[in-house]
Amino acid sequence: MNSEDKKLSAENTVTSRRQFLKAAGGAAAVSALTVADVSAVHAAGNDMIQVALVGCGGRGGGAAINALATKSGPIKLVAMADAFPDRLKSSYDNLLPAVGKQLDVPEERRFIGFDAYRKAMDCLKPGDIVILTTPPAFRWVHFTYAIEKKLNVFMEKPVTVDGPTSKRMLKLGEDASAKNLKVGVGLMSRHARPLQELHERIRNGELGEILLMRGYRMHGPAGYFDSPPKPAGISDVDYQIRRFHSFLWASGGNFSDFYIHIIDHLCWMKNAWPVKAQALGGRHYRQLADGSTSVDQNLDTYSVEYTFADGTKFLFDGRCMNGATGIYSSYVHGTKGIAVASRANDCGGPSAIYKGQNVADANVVWQSTDTSNPYQNEWDELVDAVRNNKPYNEVKRGVEASLVTSMGRMAAHTGVEISYEDILNCPHEFAPGLDKLTKDSPSPLPPDAKGRYPVPQPGIVTTREY
Numbered sequence: 071m072n073s074e075d076k077k078l079s080a081e082n083t084v085t086s087r088r089q090f091l092k093a094a095g096g097a098a099a100v101s102a103l104t105v106a107d108v109s110a111v112h113a114a115g116n117d118m119i120q121v122a123l124v125g126c127g128g129r130g131g132g133a134a135i136n137a138l139a140t141k142s143g144p145i146k147l148v149a150m151a152d153a154f155p156d157r158l159k160s161s162y163d164n165l166l167p168a169v170g171k172q173l174d175v176p177e178e179r180r181f182i183g184f185d186a187y188r189k190a191m192d193c194l195k196p197g198d199i200v201i202l203t204t205p206p207a208f209r210w211v212h213f214t215y216a217i218e219k220k221l222n223v224f225m226e227k228p229v230t231v232d233g234p235t236s237k238r239m240l241k242l243g244e245d246a247s248a249k250n251l252k253v254g255v256g257l258m259s260r261h262a263r264p265l266q267e268l269h270e271r272i273r274n275g276e277l278g279e280i281l282l283m284r285g286y287r288m289h290g291p292a293g294y295f296d297s298p299p300k301p302a303g304i305s306d307v308d309y310q311i312r313r314f315h316s317f318l319w320a321s322g323g324n325f326s327d328f329y330i331h332i333i334d335h336l337c338w339m340k341n342a343w344p345v346k347a348q349a350l351g352g353r354h355y356r357q358l359a360d361g362s363t364s365v366d367q368n369l370d371t372y373s374v375e376y377t378f379a380d381g382t383k384f385l386f387d388g389r390c391m392n393g394a395t396g397i398y399s400s401y402v403h404g405t406k407g408i409a410v411a412s413r414a415n416d417c418g419g420p421s422a423i424y425k426g427q428n429v430a431d432a433n434v435v436w437q438s439t440d441t442s443n444p445y446q447n448e449w450d451e452l453v454d455a456v457r458n459n460k461p462y463n464e465v466k467r468g469v470e471a472s473l474v475t476s477m478g479r480m481a482a483h484t485g486v487e488i489s490y491e492d493i494l495n496c497p498h499e500f501a502p503g504l505d506k507l508t509k510d511s512p513s514p515l516p517p518d519a520k521g522r523y524p525v526p527q528p529g530i531v532t533t534r535e536y
């Protein structure tokens with residue numbers, strides 16, 4: 071638990087859910103409750119937490135398994151929703167052997183389409199939990215309905231991809247707190263024990279003053295980084311949602327989707343968000359193995375210089391390119407030494423502090439030993455907050471992490487310096503009206519006559535990203 075979280079727990083004077091039910095005499099007392107009490111009596115007076123999954127892809131299935139693996143009381147998955155039937159079916163088929171009887175989702179509680187999220191959430195009672203793991207473009211739409219239904223929420227990162235939806239999500243986060251709802255955001259680095267311990271040690275001065283931070287995520291093309299031209303027989307909107315890393319409106323591109331974790335946890339080590347960014351990027355290789363030209367909107371390389379209010383720099387390099395050196399780790403340089411934050415991947419331990427500026431065994435001052443799973447930790451903590459009515463809302467920092475990530479991306483895509491205020495107040499909403507999207511709607515990103523989508527043009531288009 072970091073110091074901020076400890077403070078929140080210490081300040082928590084509200085009655086636990088279990089105590090409340092005992093004192094209130096169970097269901098009879100439920101009708102007298104105010105809105106603020108709602109999560110203290112979820113599931114209408116019994117201990118069973120019901121969960122619905124909206125967005126049944128890779129992470130959605132993983133999050134559901136983490137939810138059902140929490141040990142603090144009975145919990146089951148009761149509804150699933152996805153835009154596409156094949157995705158829901160494969161998720162259901164994968165979950166069944168993994169979670170057994172905790173999967174209680176008969177055919178009539180499996181919902182398909184762009185309004186499926188409503189039907190799945192309608193299966194829950196106030197105080198239950200909905201998992202939002204679609205591409206981020208839909209986060210504000212689904213979160214709005216979850217708040218209306220008084221549901222606790224776990225939502226994956228990024229939570230926004232542009233300025234207008236960030237402002238909307240900040241407001242929704244406040245609305246959720248006003249209803250005493252608990253909201254977890256899937257920036258699991260914040261729940262990684264090695265990084266929590268490193269953060270405490272940096273706060274205690276073990277690294278001295280932070281002078282520079284460096285983060286890298288460089289590997290070959292991953293996920294839907296690139297995409298062949300849309301085949302016949304599928305709409306633009308379906309194609310772009312299925313291959314969401316290729317399209318900025320759906321995901322913020324590979325920059326937002328892939329790089330947010332390292333950007334988030336290094337800013338956490340500094341306990342601040344950067345105030346501006348300048349960046350470079352290039353679109354080098356767009357021919358796919360089948361000879362077609364990729365129609366994605368991403369750059370192959372990104373190099374961002376973030377600046378904090380005190381002038382400290384944070385350099386981030388991202389690359390999706392085969393054959394080039396792979397680096398996927400993060401570092402903090404201080405006046406007393408260097409720290410490895412993530413040794414491999416988004417938040418892989420052990421984290422460590424070294425004297426001097428060389429990462430060498432002989433220089434180790436401290437090295438973490440905890441190997442617990444941060445994806446499980448974040449769920450254990452969310453469900454504990456739900457069951458024991460502890461304050462828990464990660465939306466503000468989730469939005470801020472998403473915005474700072476978008477700030478670096480926009481700096482690369484425009485070729486001009488972008489401040490935090492610039493990205494927050496940028497009026498370009500990539501996909502307006504997503505709450506009204508149907509399967510027959512036109513895509514927010516229409517193709518040109520040759521089936522190509524607009525790509526960033528740094529130095530030419532400088533006030534928006536495409």
Ligand SMILES: NC(=O)c1ccc[n+]([C@@H]2O[C@H](COP(=O)([O-])OP(=O)(O)OC[C@H]3O[C@@H](n4cnc5c(N)ncnc54)[C@H](O)[C@@H]3O)[C@@H](O)[C@H]2O)c1
Binds near residue numbers: 157
């Ligand atoms: N924290 C992490 O380490 C981590 C890891 C992977 C993914 N993620 C995040 O999880 C989210 C999903 O990523 P994924 O890899 O699981 O993608 P995915 O494509 O495997 O899953 C997304 C699912 O959402 C469905 N979907 C899309 N739009 C929908 C809508 N409007 N309504 C209902 N269903 C819809 C898709 O059909 C698909 O099944 C992304 O935001 C991603 O960044 C986080």
